[in-house]
Amino acid sequence: MNVGFIGIGSMGSLLIESFIASGALSPSEISISNRTFSKAQALADRYPGIRAEYTNAEAAMGCDIVFLCIKPHEFFHVVKDIKPIVRAEQIIVSITSPVLVSHLEGELNCKIAKVIPSITNQTWSGTSLCIYGDSIGETDKKRLESLFTHISEPLRIDENFTRIVSDLSSCGPAFMAFFLQQFVDAAVEETGIPREIALQVASNMLLGTGLLITEGRMSPTEVQERVAVPGGITAQALHMLRRETDGIFNQLIRTTHAKYNEDLIKVTTAFCGEEVNGQ
Incomplete structure (x- = not known):
């Protein structure tokens, strides 16, 4: 070949x-x-x-x-x-x-x-x-x-889902790495833990969580339920996360789609000499 x-x-x-x-x-x-x-x-x-x-x-x-x-x-x-x-x-x-x-x-x-x-x-x-x-x-x-x-x-x-599936598959690693970095930075800042240790632990956690969801056949909701004991530390932290990040991923998807549509119009104009909205 x-x-x-x-x-x-x-x-x-x-x-x-x-x-x-x-x-x-x-x-x-x-x-x-x-x-x-x-x-x-x-x-x-x-x-x-x-x-x-x-x-x-x-x-x-x-x-x-x-x-x-x-x-x-x-x-x-x-x-x-x-x-x-x-x-x-x-x-x-x-x-x-x-x-x-x-x-x-x-x-x-x-x-x-x-x-x-x-x-x-x-x-x-x-x-x-x-x-x-x-x-x-x-x-x-x-x-x-x-x-x-x-x-x-x-x-x-289907090509109609190109952008959203690309968000999950291709852009997703950058998004997850961003949140992991924020988690590690906060751990270092708040507790003084050596960065290399915090990064090693957090990275292994992310890998293991992915395996639980794929090979372990657990849904993201099930992972949360298994870790978060009612009234416990994780449950309280999850409540804070839900409150503080409400709608953030909707905004993320709107942002990537807006940029995609901007690029799509430019490409279509180059090929066809006319502008389109969406696909």
């Missing part, structure tokens, strides 16, 4: 390194391009066999699957770069949520998919969100998902 990556920023490089580490791909199966060629060459130097190409078209040419790991405003120009060389049997995969499958299907005569990865894929965990258009058949869907199975749990979703 030959796989191309256009854009090797944070998520592009994460996917490449995770696929190689997991054995899903060998470096000799990978070609890459980047706006700054020296960055592509540096990655190729770290993984002998990777082909660093000067142009996006060269990175995509001859590949079975091509990942577009770029920012929303870059898509229109990158699509123009690769359009002349794309073949009908190729699979082009966007990893950027505001770029709709229909945007790419309207420009490229090939099979189109959208897969939203997560930073958790670096540890071969978490979910990869898979969205497909009419241009791609079941065999190719399974082929793509088989690749992601090495580093995640692929999950097919």
Whole structure:
């Protein structure tokens, strides 16, 4: 299998390194391009066999699957770069949520998919969100998902839910890490506990809680009920948390959706020359 990556920023490089580490791909199966060629060459130097190409078209040419790991405003120009060389049997995969499958299907005569990865894929965990258009058949869907199975749990979703599922899967690690950091900072400030100890304990707690909910088949509500004895310390603290954070996650979701819709309008304007609201 030959796989191309256009854009090797944070998520592009994460996917490449995770696929190689997991054995899903060998470096000799990978070609890459980047706006700054020296960055592509540096990655190729770290993984002998990777082909660093000067142009996006060269990175995509001859590949079975091509990942577009770029920012929303870059898509229109990158699509123009690769359009002349794309073949009908190729699979082009966007990893950027505001770029709709229909945007790419309207420009490229090939099979189109959208897969939203997560930073958790670096540890071969978490979910990869898979969205497909009419241009791609079941065999190719399974082929793509088989690749992601090495580093995640692929999950097919409707494109209408791209943003909210991305909030949970892809943005979620940053949100949870934020609250964990706040917890650790407060512990250090209030008690003087060494930061490294507080972080170790809190990190192991977060890992164990995730395992309780996944492998232990406990719901978040059940975890709270099992820990919080009525009238006890945890119950009193949970009461405070519910009071102080009421509505905060609704505001968080509204914020991410507002930014998504802003980006979606810009991308649609670039591709179609007109603005839209929503999908």
